[in-house]
Amino acid sequence: MAANTGILRRPLAPVGIWAWMTTVDHKRIAVLYGVTAFFFFLLGGMEALVMRVQLASAESTIVSAATYNAMFTMHGTTMVFMVVMPAGAAFFNFLIPLMIGARDVAFPRLNAFSYWLFLFGALLMNFSFFMNAFPDMGWFGYAPLTSNEYTLSSSTDYWVLGLLIMGIGTTAAGFNFVVTILNMRAPGMTLMRMPVFVWMTLIVAFLIIFAFPPLTIALTFLLFDRFFDTNFFVDIGAGSDPLLWQHLFWIFGHPEVYILILPAMGIVSDVLPTFTRKPLFGYTMVVFAGAVIGFLGFGVWAHHMFTTGLGPWANAAFAATTMAIAVPTGVKIFNWLATLYGGSITFKTPMLFTLGFISMFMLGGLSGVMHAVVPVDSQQSDTYFIVAHFHYVLFGGAIFGINSGIYYWFPKISGRMLSEPLGKLHFWLMLIGFNLTFMPMHILGVIGMPRRVYTYAEDMGFEFLNQLISAGSFIIALSVIVFTINVVRSIRQGEPAGDNPWGASTLEWSIPSPPHHYNFAVVPTVRSQHPLWDENANPVLPPALPAHDEPVMPDPSYWPIIVAFAITMVAGGLIIWQAHAIAGLTVIASMGLLGMRGIFGWVLEPMEDEAHVSVHH
Amino acid sequence: MVRFPKSLTPLLMVALMALLLAVLSACASPQSTFDPKSDAADSVLTIYILVTVVASVVGFAVLAAMVWLIIKFRAKPGVPARQIHGNNRLEASWTIAPILVLLIIGIPTMFWIAGTAEEPAADVLEVEAVGHQWWFEFTYPGMGPDGGDLITANELVIPVGRDIRVTLHSDDVLHSFWVPQLVGKTDMIPGRTNVLETFNVYEPGLYYGQCAEFCGSAHALMRFRVNAKTSANFSAWASAHNSGPTAPEPGTAAARGALGFATCSGCHAISGTAAQGRIGPDLSLFGERSTLAAGVLDNTDANLKAWIADVRSFKPIPEGARFMPAFNNDTVTTLDDGQIADIAAYLNSLTAK
Amino acid sequence: MQYLTDVATHRTSTGLNSRKLLMWAFLGSDVLFFGTLIATHLVYRGQSVSGPAENILDIPITSISTFVLLMSSLAMVLALSGLQRGKIGEARFWLAATALLGSVFIGFQMYEFAEFAHEGLTPRTNLFGSTFLIMTGFHGTHVAIGIFWLWSLFFATFNGKIHQGNSLEVEIAGLYWHFVDIVWIVIFGVVYLVGAYGVEEHVEEAGHAAAAILGFG
Ligand code: HEA
Numbered sequence A: 001m002a003a004n005t006g007i008l009r010r011p012l013a014p015v016g017i018w019a020w021m022t023t024v025d026h027k028r029i030a031v032l033y034g035v036t037a038f039f040f041f042l043l044g045g046m047e048a049l050v051m052r053v054q055l056a057s058a059e060s061t062i063v064s065a066a067t068y069n070a071m072f073t074m075h076g077t078t079m080v081f082m083v084v085m086p087a088g089a090a091f092f093n094f095l096i097p098l099m100i101g102a103r104d105v106a107f108p109r110l111n112a113f114s115y116w117l118f119l120f121g122a123l124l125m126n127f128s129f130f131m132n133a134f135p136d137m138g139w140f141g142y143a144p145l146t147s148n149e150y151t152l153s154s155s156t157d158y159w160v161l162g163l164l165i166m167g168i169g170t171t172a173a174g175f176n177f178v179v180t181i182l183n184m185r186a187p188g189m190t191l192m193r194m195p196v197f198v199w200m201t202l203i204v205a206f207l208i209i210f211a212f213p214p215l216t217i218a219l220t221f222l223l224f225d226r227f228f229d230t231n232f233f234v235d236i237g238a239g240s241d242p243l244l245w246q247h248l249f250w251i252f253g254h255p256e257v258y259i260l261i262l263p264a265m266g267i268v269s270d271v272l273p274t275f276t277r278k279p280l281f282g283y284t285m286v287v288f289a290g291a292v293i294g295f296l297g298f299g300v301w302a303h304h305m306f307t308t309g310l311g312p313w314a315n316a317a318f319a320a321t322t323m324a325i326a327v328p329t330g331v332k333i334f335n336w337l338a339t340l341y342g343g344s345i346t347f348k349t350p351m352l353f354t355l356g357f358i359s360m361f362m363l364g365g366l367s368g369v370m371h372a373v374v375p376v377d378s379q380q381s382d383t384y385f386i387v388a389h390f391h392y393v394l395f396g397g398a399i400f401g402i403n404s405g406i407y408y409w410f411p412k413i414s415g416r417m418l419s420e421p422l423g424k425l426h427f428w429l430m431l432i433g434f435n436l437t438f439m440p441m442h443i444l445g446v447i448g449m450p451r452r453v454y455t456y457a458e459d460m461g462f463e464f465l466n467q468l469i470s471a472g473s474f475i476i477a478l479s480v481i482v483f484t485i486n487v488v489r490s491i492r493q494g495e496p497a498g499d500n501p502w503g504a505s506t507l508e509w510s511i512p513s514p515p516h517h518y519n520f521a522v523v524p525t526v527r528s529q530h531p532l533w534d535e536n537a538n539p540v541l542p543p544a545l546p547a548h549d550e551p552v553m554p555d556p557s558y559w560p561i562i563v564a565f566a567i568t569m570v571a572g573g574l575i576i577w578q579a580h581a582i583a584g585l586t587v588i589a590s591m592g593l594l595g596m597r598g599i600f601g602w603v604l605e606p607m608e609d610e611a612h613v614s615v616h617h
Numbered sequence B: 001m002v003r004f005p006k007s008l009t010p011l012l013m014v015a016l017m018a019l020l021l022a023v024l025s026a027c028a029s030p031q032s033t034f035d036p037k038s039d040a041a042d043s044v045l046t047i048y049i050l051v052t053v054v055a056s057v058v059g060f061a062v063l064a065a066m067v068w069l070i071i072k073f074r075a076k077p078g079v080p081a082r083q084i085h086g087n088n089r090l091e092a093s094w095t096i097a098p099i100l101v102l103l104i105i106g107i108p109t110m111f112w113i114a115g116t117a118e119e120p121a122a123d124v125l126e127v128e129a130v131g132h133q134w135w136f137e138f139t140y141p142g143m144g145p146d147g148g149d150l151i152t153a154n155e156l157v158i159p160v161g162r163d164i165r166v167t168l169h170s171d172d173v174l175h176s177f178w179v180p181q182l183v184g185k186t187d188m189i190p191g192r193t194n195v196l197e198t199f200n201v202y203e204p205g206l207y208y209g210q211c212a213e214f215c216g217s218a219h220a221l222m223r224f225r226v227n228a229k230t231s232a233n234f235s236a237w238a239s240a241h242n243s244g245p246t247a248p249e250p251g252t253a254a255a256r257g258a259l260g261f262a263t264c265s266g267c268h269a270i271s272g273t274a275a276q277g278r279i280g281p282d283l284s285l286f287g288e289r290s291t292l293a294a295g296v297l298d299n300t301d302a303n304l305k306a307w308i309a310d311v312r313s314f315k316p317i318p319e320g321a322r323f324m325p326a327f328n329n330d331t332v333t334t335l336d337d338g339q340i341a342d343i344a345a346y347l348n349s350l351t352a353k
Numbered sequence C: 001m002q003y004l005t006d007v008a009t010h011r012t013s014t015g016l017n018s019r020k021l022l023m024w025a026f027l028g029s030d031v032l033f034f035g036t037l038i039a040t041h042l043v044y045r046g047q048s049v050s051g052p053a054e055n056i057l058d059i060p061i062t063s064i065s066t067f068v069l070l071m072s073s074l075a076m077v078l079a080l081s082g083l084q085r086g087k088i089g090e091a092r093f094w095l096a097a098t099a100l101l102g103s104v105f106i107g108f109q110m111y112e113f114a115e116f117a118h119e120g121l122t123p124r125t126n127l128f129g130s131t132f133l134i135m136t137g138f139h140g141t142h143v144a145i146g147i148f149w150l151w152s153l154f155f156a157t158f159n160g161k162i163h164q165g166n167s168l169e170v171e172i173a174g175l176y177w178h179f180v181d182i183v184w185i186v187i188f189g190v191v192y193l194v195g196a197y198g199v200e201e202h203v204e205e206a207g208h209a210a211a212a213i214l215g216f217g
């Protein structure tokens, strides 16, 4: 009985808010991730629009410097950590078990725990807005601007603690997917038969578990500097070094950008075969190139520090490794193009976004290679040229890829098709708006506009291009509205999708849309890379099972959300402690106890509620 | 099916427009990196153009290939897709080709980096720049009175045709020293000494500089100017700087202002006078400067008065930061309009004549 | 029951139990965690401008505590082997021994920290204090969590939750414990010993070369 471990009755109802809060079903967790990511996309997008309104005219005073600085800091942090990463997690969660023929991830409750930590961390950070302490020191929080001495409010505390909490959740998700992919594959699903998306997820999961520890440590150092006066980044007299932060942050930060892009690369690698009606060209090379990118990604961090005076040796070495990354990335681009060759291409919305991804990401990659040229970077660094580069790879890359994935798998997730006309409108508006927004930024960089300036003088000649950019950003906003309408409309009255609307080849399309909560009635046996195309290898598709025969899935659990909540509140207690010691310590202590209780409850809780099991047997 | 030529038109238009704009605006900005005025900026531009051309060629080639492929292989009834899985020779060639392209940009990069280690000419002018939240201080070691330091702020005065080497420090957070037309940026880091690449300016003029590393609320307004003078004018400037101002005519506004400047001398220095504060910018020869407030305002009488009256109306200074008080309502020393006008007159009188 | 059976019968693609694999993944991540801490400490060796630094380390005392921790790993091996052979009493004894030896180690560390504080070295003193104490502090936290875990297992042998049939539980704890032990050996080697004996110069040289390349010089 649940009662023997819990304080609350174990929730078993399949619907209602409580069911979502306690769910451990990977498909529901995916939806939670996706909806949250979209919410933060709107938020981060609105922050961007505030910036664009401000910059639309020279010497504008629509928002204050403080507001503007908070906007780009939170825009960057939000888009990277609360949009693209959770959007990736949404796809991992929904697709990985389906693609490898599993019923769930290896650790369903840990999976829920990851989501709640992510959500609470993000909320904690954004809560600073209501405390009038929105972080405002840039998304990579360079020391010593983040120290108590130069940050006159608790804004940086929210940022540090929010990131730490999200980081723990993400790392846990990394473990989960490493184990899931390595261990939960259906019989016959050998590594080299896995869809490329699964491969990219595996690589991303490894990147996460190796790249997040340095970030965790950097944040911990900063936390100690801020709360306990240690000497890592600020007190030069005691040996501190502001550059230590930059090294630690970018040792994390560069692998992080591949964490952001590899899922999108996986998505397009699976979309392309479906809409060209032929297998991916050079599957092995695409997979291998992904691994090489991930590996090299750990050896290039100092290209973010070319202007810090590291000296000729470091600059030369990091320029070389950075350029080297163009090679495996090029391999991917060329293999995608070769997949088009000889194909029978249909231009459904997912395919349009995939083509958008390939072209726009490629342009962003090329400007990245320009940064790798040290002298050129000495002129480009910290200008709008950089801003152009990373929006081409992050928006033109990650966001286009994610959109492709949404249009592609929405039918599987919801059971309904998204509208094609609206989808195409969305695509073209976004493509045009995107280029209008970010293409002129290259020129702004060339003519010397620094980034992170809330205003610029009239005589600089920046105004016209900035107006174009601001106009473009509103076209993007319009495209997002079209997308929103499309989704809302389809959920209500979209055309039913059927099992395999695109005629795709991978396992997730062999089961009903939306899938049963147990995914596969019978675990399939896989005999090829394209099980649904290969007639002979077609896996048996058994009908849905009668209720009494359904596989029993892990039951919901409230421990993950409780533990995540307690951890977040301990962090909140630290912030309260700054203002009011006793109140803070009380919160920390009580929430610490709740967390401990939660961990015990979790460990002792059986995977399935016994009452539930007995219903079925 | 989508009809390609038509639907691509907007894209092409955007690209074309962008290209046109690039050409038009490259000359328009005083901070354009494509309008170099020193040997250092020139050498960067050469490699910059090389890299741009390489990247554009690769970019257009890949885009063109993609467009050709999607037009050529769009679904046609009765033409099934060819089931191709891969091709080792192709894989090898498109692994090697990028390597070759990278060598084209990589080798010049390495040579350029090696070049930075070269020693500058013997007559190099050494300057120390210190970044403060939110202004720049420049020190010329050994060029001041009695072999001491010559100190100025926010306008770096240098001779043309001579190698300039700037060492960089910071007094508080990170800043970055950048004069797009003269030299690429290098960061100013507390506890470290960085050396800017040596540069040699071609012609006299006023060049725009800007702090390029986010340094807090007024980062956008942390600018400066480089004033490149002929060698003779530079020497004249330095000696005028050192000899200090001639006492203003008694009874004039400037004379009253000189006395009133005692309010300011705790923070500001004017060489050759009793004012020796080092908290704010050195104001020697202030009348010679083209800007005020770290390159943000034109140095006019009206601006100067308004600045002294209330700095916060020009710069977003956070509460509690150590900065110049707003003298029209300062709790310690309030100055009335007349006093402010006097001080402004005094500061404007500080010229090399 | 199929989901559970999959897990319970250990029918996994790699043949490795999933929880064990999870522990391996975690330890892989932890390598980077301690790697970063140790690397930071080493790169900034000798850069503390004021206050006590390397010379404060007490090798003889720490050798003893290192030996104690090593012995705890041996005890851990014996505990697992006892359980696997169904000798529950043996398992209990060695589990307790492991936890106790771990506690002795923690005791040494607390003594060390107190001694340092006495001589004026706290995390606030200088960069050496900050990096050294946080590095070893995190290690100590790992040990403490391990001790907590070991006692939980110890008590669980009494109510039958831990038995020969699920010795995997102890095996996983053992993986963790041995890892934490190995990390200490590395810390003891490169932070303590290298500081104390002549190896210093060579390592320092290499370290400085690396530091110079990364621009820490
Ligand atoms: C999704 C995220 C993403 C991705 C994938 C990349 C990919 C790359 N990035 Fe980017 N980068 C960012 C996100 C990303 N970046 C962000 C967010 C920042 C700024 C952070 C901040 O300061 O706020 C940044 C900043 C940044 C800098 C620092 C600039 C500075 O601050 O001064 C540099 C410098 O080298 C760089 C380089 C590269 C390179 C070489 C790649 C390569 O991986 C690109 C490889 C791809 C290609 C090259 C195109 C395809 C290849 C071919 C068609 C083959 C043929 C090509 C050639 C032969 C050249 N990036």
Ligand code: HEA
Pocket (backbone or CB within 6 Å): A041, A042, A044, A045, A046, A048, A049, A051, A052, A072, A073, A075, A076, A077, A079, A080, A083, A084, A138, A139, A140, A387, A391, A394, A395, A398, A399, A437, A450, A451, A452, A453, A454, A473, A476, A477, A478, A480, A481, A484
């Ligand atoms: C994935 C990452 C990502 C994405 C998608 C974006 C998207 C956008 N970014 Fe991004 N940006 C970053 C990552 C990203 N950015 C990072 C990391 C930085 C660096 C931060 C730093 O320097 O610290 C940065 C910095 C940055 C700057 C530089 C600020 C500066 O240096 O001063 C600018 C300036 O224009 C900008 C603009 C935009 C715009 C206009 C969009 C647009 O594409 C946004 C599009 C979205 C919308 C417009 C939302 C639309 C929704 C609505 C309008 C609501 C409608 C309502 C309903 C439908 C209900 N960004």
Ligand code: CUA
Pocket (backbone or CB within 6 Å): B131, B132, B133, B134, B174, B175, B176, B211, B212, B213, B214, B215, B216, B219, B220, B222
């Ligand atoms: Cu100083 Cu930005």
Ligand SMILES: [Cu+2]
Pocket (backbone or CB within 6 Å): A253, A254, A257, A300, A301, A303, A304
């Ligand atoms: Cu990078």
